[in-house]
Each structure stands twice: as C-alpha cells, then as structure tokens.
Amino acid sequence: MTAREHDVVVVGGGPAGSVAALYAARAGLDVALVDRAEFPRDKVCGDALSGRAVSILQELGLWQELAAEGAVFHEVVFGAPSGVSARIGLRGREYLDLATGAVPPADVACVRRKRLDHLLFEHARAGSQVSRTGFEIQRLLWDAGSVRGVVGVDASGRERELRAPIVLGADGAYSRVARETGLHDPDPDHVIVALRRYYEGVEDLDTGIELHFVDDVAPGYFWIFPVGGGLANVGIGSLRAVVKRRGLRLPEAMERVVARPPFAARFAGARALEPARGWSLPVGSKRRPCSGAGFMLLGDAAGLIDPFTGEGIGNALFSAKLAVEVAVEALAAGDTGASRLASYERRVWQVLGDELATSERIRHLAAHRTVLKLVIHKAARSAAVQDLIGGMIANSLPRETLTSPLFYLKLLLS
Ligand SMILES: Cc1cc2nc3c(=O)[nH]c(=O)nc-3n(C[C@H](O)[C@H](O)[C@H](O)COP(=O)(O)OP(=O)(O)OC[C@H]3O[C@@H](n4cnc5c(N)ncnc54)[C@H](O)[C@@H]3O)c2cc1C
Helix, strand or coil: CCCCECCEEEECCCHHHHHHHHHHHHCCCCEEEECCCCCCCCCCCCCECCHHHHHHHHHCCCHHHHHCCCEEECEEEEECCCCCEEEEECCCCECCCCCCCCCCECCEEECCHHHHHHHHHHHHHHHCCEEECCCEEEEEEEECCEEEEEEEECCCCCEEEEECCEEEECCCCCCHHHHHCCCCCCCHHHEEEEEEEEEECCCCCCCEEEEECCHHHCCCEEEEEEEECCEEEEEEEEEHHHHHHCCCCHHHHHHHHHCCCCCHHHHCCCEECCCCEEEEEEECCCCCCCEECCEEECHHHHCCECCCCCCCHHHHHHHHHHHHHHHHHHHHHCCCCHHHHHHHHHHHHHHHHHHHHHHHHHHHHHCCHHHHHHHHHHHHHCHHHHHHHHHHHHCCCCHHHHHCHHHHHHHHHC
C-alpha cells in the first residue's frame, strides 16, 4: 500500500523540529513529525535560552508556560583564566533580537531540556496529522533526484514510509538527513565538543549564568548554569580541533577545574547526579549548504550554533521559522526543487551570517589570554565597562565593538 502524502515530514522533535511542526500546522500544512526517542528524553545541553529563543517562544505564545519551568537569570558572569570574574547585569535591559526584530526582556531562563523539549513536542504533536516517537529514520525516499519522504523503523521494528514533497531535517548534530543528502560536515575546526553534568549542592548559585575561560580548554570555557531547584548544569567544552591537537581529555579537565580554586570551595559539598555526558556542537563559523531538492536542514543539522557562546537553541528555532515560510511558498507554487528551496539557505545566512562571523572573530580574540584578562579584569572593576558589555549582550550596542582595536585601546587607557 502506498503511504499517504503529507505536506512536510519533520525528522526530529527537538526544539527545531517541534517548532517547525508548530509553525507548519499553524500555516495550515499537513505535518508528520517523528523522533527516534520517547519523550520526555534528555538532551546534553547547557539549558540556557537566549533572547532569540525567548522571542520566538513568545511569538508562539509558549513562553510563559516554559519560563515557569526554569530558573530566570539576571546576570552573566565572565571569569578570566586568573580566576577574576566580572558580573554583567541584564536586569532592566531590553534585548533587541536583530534576527526577529523582537524585544523580549533580557532576563532569560535556563530550562532543563528534558522538560523544555517534552513540552514543545507535546504542543507540536497536538497540531500534527501524524506524530511518532520511537521511530528512527534510516534513509530517504528519492524520486528523480528529489527527496520525497523518509523510511524509518518503529518501536516494534517494523519499517514504515512517510511521504511528502518536503522533508525538514531537524535531527541534530549527527543528522541522518544531512548524511543521506551528502551535506553532513563534521569539520573539527567548526565543531565544538562539550560535556555536561548536573550537580546538586554547588555553593553560591545565584541569579547568574557563569562562563569561565579556564586555561585547561582555551579557547573554550567551563560553565555553571543554575537550572532551579538547587541544581546546576555544569560543563566544559572546546573546539574539536583544539581537543585533538592538545590531546585534551574533557572529563579529566572538568574534574581538575572543579577541584581547584576558585571552584573547589563551591564544589566541596556538591554531589554529581550523573556521569559527565558529551555531545557535539556544529558551529556556524563555516557556511554549510543546508537545502536541496525536496529538503531543508534545520538547527544543529545545518550547523547554526553560535561559535563563541555555544548557544544553538535560538538559531534552531529561527531556522525552523524560516524553513516553514519557504515551505509554504514552495508548496503554493508547486515547486519544491533545489533552486526554490535554496532561498531558505540564502535567508538563513542573510540574517544570521554577520552575527555568526562576529562571534567567530570574538572567539578568536578570546583565545588570547591577555585580551581576556584585559576585558574581564577591567569589567570586574568598572561599572562603565560592565554597562558596555551588557549593551553588547542586549544588542543596544553593536557586538562588532568587541572586535575593534579602538575598544582595546580605550580599555588600556581607562
Ligand atoms: C554540552 C552542550 C551545551 C549546550 N548548551 C547550550 C545552551 O546553554 N544554550 C543553547 O541555546 N544551546 C546550547 N547547546 C546547543 C543546543 O543543545 C543545540 O543547538 C540544540 O539542541 C539544537 O536543537 P535541534 O532541534 O537542532 O537538535 P536536537 O536538540 O539535537 O534534536 C534532534 C532530535 O532529532 C532526533 N533524531 C536524531 N536522529 C534521528 C533519526 N534518525 N530519526 C528520528 N529522530 C532522530 C533526536 O532524538 C532529537 O530529539 C549546547 C550543546 C551541547 C552539546
């Protein structure tokens, strides 16, 4: 029997896939949404939501419900390799999202992915004609060079087809859709590897997320993100090429960092709730092709993570919104060919390209110990410098400022 045809098949029910399914359902499309996991499921992540993620979740009317699940934070703490740290207050600021034009409050939240993804998936499932969990996509269906659907195996081991003129590959960093279309690109210069471990009992967890640029993984960082209920999401990560070149072992690096000052006292009575778990972050310091005949890649499958901060959820949601806009236009025109869907890739990079390039330049600068020391030590002492950096986080001041030699000259003279 030939499978029924949908408008779109969404592969992956993480943030990108669920939000794509939601936008598609609201646009009146017939959606099939599948994920190999059963929800609630965990996803290795820092759990912090950027202003961009918040603005899209607000647009979908889901933010209030999701924010209630997490811990709101009002500060970002940046730690220098020396151990000195600067607190950048966000309270009272409005964050301008340059991609969506929205202005959500800069107070943002950490929401554990187990909860966030489950809620998003349940909302998406309600609007989808077909939704399957425990359903692993194994290959794509092709017709005359164009993707026409997917073949997967369900929880009982039975093979099933789902057909649609457009497949949205939202299946994460190791995307099967990207592999099958020849677009998976795990270039170690453009992939971060990171570990996460939940702890309880870490001292001095307050209203800030903490990013500490420890020498052990430079130019990467060690983080402590409060996620509510006295729990901390703790992790460490760096570029895969750096990890390989320096022969770094991330689990050992993390053990070392928590066992020495300034963290040892804070972790002395803490208990790890799980072994450290790792995952990859394909970052957008490289433009990877993300569309072709009958398909588009979203979120981590397209490699859209911020290369400096490691935030990927906001761009995953934004790519989902753009992909659905393009899908609606393509279906209306009756043309889902490669050149029609290439407008998705163009729009993604038109909007996010400059921001990703600036982040990559900042990451390069942060690789220099002296630069980090200069900025963080000055910010630790000067309210004016804190305000400047807060403005850049909120986008009321251009982030390019951080890449300008004039900025460093002023800091030196201040
Ligand atoms: C250690 C770490 C810390 C991070 N910290 C942050 C942070 O604090 N803030 C932030 O914004 N970002 C962070 N990120 C990045 C963020 O986790 C990702 O950018 C985000 O999860 C991307 O969402 P996605 O929907 O594209 O992919 P995913 O969340 O990976 O979802 C992909 C989904 O596809 C499903 N799937 C995969 N293969 C198949 C298949 N063959 N068939 C069916 N289903 C399949 C999976 O089960 C999964 O549910 C971090 C990442 C890591 C690794």
